[in-house]
Amino acid sequence: MKTDSSKICFWVKENGMSHCIESYVNEYPNLMFLLRDRLLLDDFGQCGGVGRCATCIIGIKGIKEGSARKERNEDATLSKMGCTDDAIRLSCQLYVNYDIDGTQIELLDL
Numbered sequence: 001m002k003t004d005s006s007k008i009c010f011w012v013k014e015n016g017m018s019h020c021i022e023s024y025v026n027e028y029p030n031l032m033f034l035l036r037d038r039l040l041l042d043d044f045g046q047c048g049g050v051g052r053c054a055t056c057i058i059g060i061k062g063i064k065e066g067s068a069r070k071e072r073n074e075d076a077t078l079s080k081m082g083c084t085d086d087a088i089r090l091s092c093q094l095y096v097n098y099d100i101d102g103t104q105i106e107l108l109d110l
Contacts, residue, residue: 008101014039015107025097032056032092035107044107049092051077056091059106063089067099081110 012019012035021038028034032045035056047053051073068086070078074093078084088108094100 006098008096008098010100010103010105012039013104013106014041023096026095028096030092031058031094031096031100032090034096035091035105041107045092047092051090051093054078054081054090054110057081057083057108057110058089058091059085059087059108060089060094060100060103061087061105062103063094064099064101067094067097083110 007022007024009020009022012021019039021034023034028037030049032049035041035058036044043055045053045056047055049056054077070086070089070093072093074090077090078088091105
């Protein structure tokens with residue numbers, strides 16, 4: 001049985017390099033903060049995680065459960081950019097939980 005202290009793991013592609021990232025469920029308030037912290041990303045998540053700037057945009061494959069739905073500001077922000085692909089997401093709108101365990105993430109620059 002998984003608990004909030006269980007580890008999750010996912011792959012992140014950034015600048016042609018692939019990184020295996022491990023974390024604990026709810027260790028960070030959202031995926032944007034985890035990626036910024038672990039990969040030392042400059043200018044990533046400029047709006048502080050409210051879903052308005054799209055500087056934390058990612059492509060994600062293999063997302064599970066409820067996290068597959070876009071909620072809060074995400075749909076409106078992505079629509080303004082012309083992004084309709086369900087695999088394009090704002091990392092600030094995704095929680096660090098089991099839904100991202102095993103996913104493949106690519107940092108995008110649109």
